[in-house]
Amino acid sequence: MTTFGDREIWESWGAQELCFQGCRACHALQHPPGRLCSSCHGSEFDGVAVSGKAALLAWSVVHRAPSPDFADQVPYTVGVVELAEGPLVEVRLLAGKPGSEKVGWKCGIAVEVTLGYVNGRSVPVARPLQVTTISTGTDTELL
Numbered sequence: 001m002t003t004f005g006d007r008e009i010w011e012s013w014g015a016q017e018l019c020f021q022g023c024r025a026c027h028a029l030q031h032p033p034g035r036l037c038s039s040c041h042g043s044e045f046d047g048v049a050v051s052g053k054a055a056l057l058a059w060s061v062v063h064r065a066p067s068p069d070f071a072d073q074v075p076y077t078v079g080v081v082e083l084a085e086g087p088l089v090e091v092r093l094l095a096g097k098p099g100s101e102k103v104g105w106k107c108g109i110a111v112e113v114t115l116g117y118v119n120g121r122s123v124p125v126a127r128p129l130q131v132t133t134i135s136t137g138t139d140t141e142l143l
């Protein structure tokens with residue numbers, strides 16, 4: 001029986017709580033949520049708050065809006081981060097001060113994951129812990 005699943009995660013994010021599905025049996029966190037624990041096949045879960053500490057694993061700039069809802073947001077940067085607690089999460093990448101800085105996104109940099117609003121929905125977003133690079137080239141993005 002899934003006790004903290006997809007619906008509960010969206011509800012926690014809506015309440016500004018950065019929670020993920022944690023297995024009651026082995027305490028592993030997983031994302032996206034599933035009916036069974038990918039580590040031990042347990043079927044009962046709790047919502048577990050995470051620290052927000054993460055490393056950037058991959059990123060990309062979206063130039064073409066995937067739907068009309070995103071048309072006024074392009075270009076924007078998305079990424080996959082690995083939370084300190086384990087799960088990989090897709091995030092919107094934001095500069096430290098939105099709209100004011102260039103960030104040199106590089107795989108492996110430390111980021112802080114919080115919740116932010118995209119199209120009126122609370123979703124994970126990430127900001128670099130340090131803004132140290134202003135450069136030109138393929139690994140730099142103005143946000």
Ligand SMILES: [Zn+2]
Pocket residue numbers: 023024025026027028037038039040041042
């Ligand atoms: Zn488990």
